[in-house]
Structures are given as C-alpha cells and as structure tokens.
Amino acid sequence: MTVADETGTNPQVGRATHRVTYSHGTTIEAIDGQTLLDASIQNRIPHHHQCGGQARCTTCRVLILDGLSHVSPRTPLEQSVASARGWDDFTRLACQTRVYGEVIARRLLQSPQDVILLDLDELGTRSGAEEEELEVAVLFCDIRNFTSQTEKSLPYDVVYFLNSHFATAAEIIMNNNGFVDKYIGDGLLAVFGIRGEPPATACRNAVRSAVGMQDAARRLSPIFERDLDIALRLGIGVHFGQVILGRIGHPGRRQITVVGNTVNLASRIERMTKRVGAPILLSDSVVAHLPGALRLGPAIKPKLNGVSEATSLHACDGFNCTDPVLIVQSSFHQVAPRLMAFGERFYTVLFEENPELRGLFKNDLAVQQRMLVSMLNSLVKGLNRLTEIEGGVRALGRRHCRYGVRSDHYGKVANALLLTLAEFLGDDFTPEIRASWIAIFGTISELMVDGAETNMLPVAGRLSPDLTTS
Ligand code: HEM
Numbered sequence: 150m151t152v153a154d155e156t157g158t159n160p161q162v163g164r165a166t167h168r169v170t171y172s173h174g175t176t177i178e179a180i181d182g183q184t185l186l187d188a189s190i191q192n193r194i195p196h197h198h199q200c201g202g203q204a205r206c207t208t209c210r211v212l213i214l215d216g217l218s219h220v221s222p223r224t225p226l227e228q229s230v231a232s233a234r235g236w237d238d239f240t241r242l243a244c245q246t247r248v249y250g251e252v253i254a255r256r257l258l259q260s261p262q263d264v265i266l267l268d269l270d271e272l273g274t275r276s277g278a279e280e281e282e283l284e285v286a287v288l289f290c291d292i293r294n295f296t297s298q299t300e301k302s303l304p305y306d307v308v309y310f311l312n313s314h315f316a317t318a319a320e321i322i323m324n325n326n327g328f329v330d331k332y333i334g335d336g337l338l339a340v341f342g343i344r345g346e347p348p349a350t351a352c353r354n355a356v357r358s359a360v361g362m363q364d365a366a367r368r369l370s371p372i373f374e375r376d377l378d379i380a381l382r383l384g385i386g387v388h389f390g391q392v393i394l395g396r397i398g399h400p401g402r403r404q405i406t407v408v409g410n411t412v413n414l415a416s417r418i419e420r421m422t423k424r425v426g427a428p429i430l431l432s433d434s435v436v437a438h439l440p441g442a443l444r445l446g447p448a449i450k451p452k453l454n455g456v457s458e459a460t461s462l463h464a465c466d467g468f469n470c471t472d473p474v475l476i477v478q479s480s481f482h483q484v485a486p487r488l489m490a491f492g493e494r495f496y497t498v499l500f501e502e503n504p505e506l507r508g509l510f511k512n513d514l515a516v517q518q519r520m521l522v523s524m525l526n527s528l529v530k531g532l533n534r535l536t537e538i539e540g541g542v543r544a545l546g547r548r549h550c551r552y553g554v555r556s557d558h559y560g561k562v563a564n565a566l567l568l569t570l571a572e573f574l575g576d577d578f579t580p581e582i583r584a585s586w587i588a589i590f591g592t593i594s595e596l597m598v599d600g601a602e603t604n605m606l607p608v609a610g611r612l613s614p615d616l617t618t619s
C-alpha cells in the first residue's frame with residue numbers, strides 16, 4: 150500500500166497525498182496528480198482497465214460521489230468519450246482523472262458482466278433510436294422433461310436447481326460475449342453479435358457457449374440427481390439471422406430485447422432437439438459461417454411448426470480442431486468455486502519450486518492472491534475479446550517490469566500454474582487441457598513481455614518458457 154506520513158506526504162516520493170475513498174469502504178492514499186486508476190492499481194484495488202488507460206474502452210469508469218472540484222478537468226480524449234455517450238460531469242474515466250484533493254468515488258464496473266451490460270445500454274442510447282436492426286446468432290436452451298421431473302419436487306429445490314443451472318449457463322454465455330436476453334420458465338434465450346462482431350465470430354461464440362453449457366450440464370447433472378432427484382439434460386438450438394433489438398415495455402422500465410423471425414426459428418429448432426435426440430442443433434445459416442470448423446451430423450430437413458421455408462439442421466458435438474479458448478474457459482470453470490484456495494496453492498507451489506522469486510513479492514501475499522485470481526478470472530473471461538483486453542495486458546506487463554519481473558520468469562510462473570491446475574483438476578487434467586493452458590498463457594505472457602519490452606531486463610532469447618514439468 151502507498152503509505153502517507155502524518156502530514157499527508159508520501160515518504161517514498163516526497164509529494165502530497167490525498168485520501169480516495171471507494172464507496173465499498175476502502176480508503177487509499179493517491180499521490181498528488183496521480184490518476185485514480187494508477188492509485189487503485191498501486192493500492193491493489195481491482196479496477197477494470199481493458200485498454201490499459203488510453204481512454205478507449207471506458208471500463209475504468211467511476212462515479213465521483215464527492216470531491217469533483219478536487220480532480221482534473223476532462224482531457225480532450227475523455228471529453229470526446231463523454232460527449233459521445235452523454236455522460237454527466239460526475240461520470241469519469243479513472244485513467245484520465247488526476248487527483249488533487251480528497252475524493253469519494255464508486256467504481257461502476259466491478260465484474261466482466263457489468264462490462265457487457267453497460268455496452269448493451271450504450272447500444273440503445275448511441276443511435277438515439279428505440280430499435281436497431283442487427284444480424285446476430287440466437288441461442289435457445291431448455292431443460293429436457295423439466296415439468297415431469299419436478300412435479301413432486303419442493304418449490305425451494307426447484308428454484309435452487311434453476312438458479313444453479315442459470316448461473317452457470319449465463320456465466321458461459323457472457324464469457325463468450327453473449328447476452329442473456331431472458332429466462333422463460335426453465336428455458337433461456339441468449340444473443341451473440343450485438344457488439345457488431347462479424348457473423349463468423351457471433352456464430353463461433355454461440356456454438357462455444359452451446360458446447361460449454363452441455364459440458365457443464367454433464368458435470369452438474371450427477372450432483373443434482375443425487376441431491377434433488379432432477380437430471381440436467383439440455384436441448385440447445387442455434388440460428389443466425391436478422392433481429393430487431395428494441396427497448397420494450399413501460400416507458401419507465403424498458404428492457405432491451407430481441408424480436409423477429411430468427412428468434413422464433415431458434416426456439417423451434419430447440420424444440421426439435423428432443424424429437425431428433427440431439428443435444429445441440431444448428432441451422433444451416435450458423436454452419437455456413439463456420440465452414441469446416443464443426444463436428445456435425447448429417448443434414449436433416451424436418452418440418453418446423455409455423456415455419457414455411459425448409460431449413461436444414463445439423464446435430465453438433467463440438468469443434469473439429471482443438472479450441473484452446475473453450476477448453477481453458479471450461480477447465481477454469483471447474484476451478485472457479487475454489488478460486489481463493491487455488492490462488493493460495495499457486496503461490497505455495499511457485500515459491501517451493503522457485504524460492505528465489507519470493508523476494509520480488511514485497512506486499513501482503515493474501516492481497517496478492519486476491520489480485521491474481523481476480524485478474525486470471527477477467528483474463529479467462531476476456532479471451533474471446535483479446536483485442537479489447539490487449540491494452541490492459543500490456544500495461545500489466547509494464548508494471549511487472551517495475552516489480553523486477555524478467556521475461557524468463559514467465560515460464561516458471563506457467564509451470565507453477567500447470568502444477569496447481571493438475572492438482573485441482575485431478576484426472577480431468579488431460580493433455581489437451583494442459584496444451585490449451587500452455588497456448589493461452591503463452592499468448593498472455595507474450596503480450597505482457599511485449600508491453601514491457603522497452604523496460605525489460607535483457608535475457609538470452611525473447612521468451613523462454615520452461616514448460617517441461619508436467
Ligand atoms: C499471466 C501472467 C501474470 C498475471 C496475470 C499476473 C497478475 C498480477 C496482478 C494482477 C498483480 C497485482 C498488481 C498489478 O495489477 O500490477 C501482480 C503483481 C505481481 N506479480 Fe504478477 N502476474 C503474472 C505474471 C507474473 C510473473 C511471471 C511474475 C514473476 C515472478 C510475477 C510477479 C509479480 C510480482 C512480483 C507482483 C507484485 C507483488 C507485490 O507487490 O508484492 N507475475 N501480478
């Protein structure tokens with residue numbers, strides 16, 4: 150933590166410091182003229198900053214609750230962001246806001262889900278129109294035999310079951326850049342491509358979600374069967390086409406939702422999954438955007454209720470090539486409920502294997518564990534949006550250079566990560582999962598090293614990961 154002496158002066162730099170209080174109750178000291186984002190990072194407060202502080206992503210935004218006169222005026226870059234979005238004076242970009250006195254602020258985005266929800270909100274206000282025509286992938290998911298299975302269950306058990314399933318499914322959807330439009334009884338409707346992604350990306354994200362949801366259901370079902378006597382078997386239908394994204398409802402409480410034939414067709418395709426006995430059915434419009442990428446059954450042309458045109462459908466059970474993003478996300482999902490224990494074990498392994506690295510960690514290790522797992526969590530969730538998180542990863546690399554981290558340390562950290570994953574996943578830690586983590590860690594550390602390259606201490610070779618221990 151940055152420590153202020155009794156006169157409010159930072160003894161390390163000899164400059165005045167100011168109290169910054171975040172609305173969740175944490176108070177830190179910011180050095181005079183420091184940006185709010187830098188003060189958060191220096192004081193180990195998790196603070197989103199996907200573009201690395203360049204006023205491009207808006208994920209660092211804060212609401213100044215008190216002390217607006219104690220912070221710098223908007224920079225021209227921030228001004229253009231704020232004008233485009235119609236922000237009031239109190240909504241500020243933490244990476245552009247310098248502190249010159251006491252401030253009380255609230256971070257507006259605390260989880261990656263918040264990022265997606267705010268994006269959606271802005272989508273509605275950007276055009277000024279009540280509705281927008283978009284090409285998107287629509288996913289419908291339903292629980293097989295839900296009504297007959299839960300007829301005799303206690304309502305509390307049913308609510309618990311549905312919430313557990315929905316929480317897992319929604320997490321997977323949001324990790325893949327989708328948004329859950331609505332929950333309908335035991336079903337849900339999700340949409341991919343609302344951020345203007347190319348059709349192939351939207352379709353890939355929808356299929357990744359479908360495969361990830363089926364994977365999670367296979368893992369969760371035995372637990373639900375044992376505890377609640379309810380099996381979690383899903384039918385999922387995906388279709389790609391045009392929808393209207395509109396704000397619907399009472400003027401005081403409008404909700405963003407998608408409507409149109411594409412939505413109806415996706416729902417009909419989902420209903421067909423039971424008849425043909427396929428967990429996932431894709432329309433040919435989805436398949437056409439991912440040529441050769443999917444493991445598909447033969448095309449079928451069933452008559453879909455209320456749909457005049459004939460639509461070919463394909464059963465799908467995954468991707469042809471290994472998809473490291475999907476594999477890393479779904480194995481991380483298995484670890485997620487024990488994330489703090491994971492962080493603790495990771496550092497124990499790291500220092501057992503590399504005692505010489507312990508000296509680099511000057512601050513409270515428990516705080517560091519929280520920072521690392523929170524960062525890992527955001528990184529894994531952001532893998533589908535690498536271009537968006539790239540700036541933040543490079544900035545993380547630059548800070549690591551200041552912590553004394555050298556490029557040859559990355560292989561050691563990767564090793565400790567793999568060993569910890571192997572412990573936590575047990576028999577589920579397959580060679581495919583291992584290879585996927587190596588690939589993804591490689592990408593992240595390349596970016597971090599690249600971000601730091603001007604400051605990086607020279608070592609033989611550029612990146613020399615030591616990934617030989619299994
Ligand atoms: C994927 C790779 C890595 C990720 C995601 C990561 C994440 C983090 C995060 C989130 C922090 C908190 C401070 C900040 O945000 O600046 C941090 C601090 C730190 N990391 Fe990493 N890190 C990675 C690789 C490494 C490596 C290879 C080393 C080398 C030993 C390392 C050593 C440190 C040290 C020394 C600190 C400062 C600790 C302190 O202040 O006590 N990290 N890291």
Ligand code: FES
Nearest residue numbers: 202204207209244
């Ligand atoms: S706008 Fe501040 S970090 Fe991206």
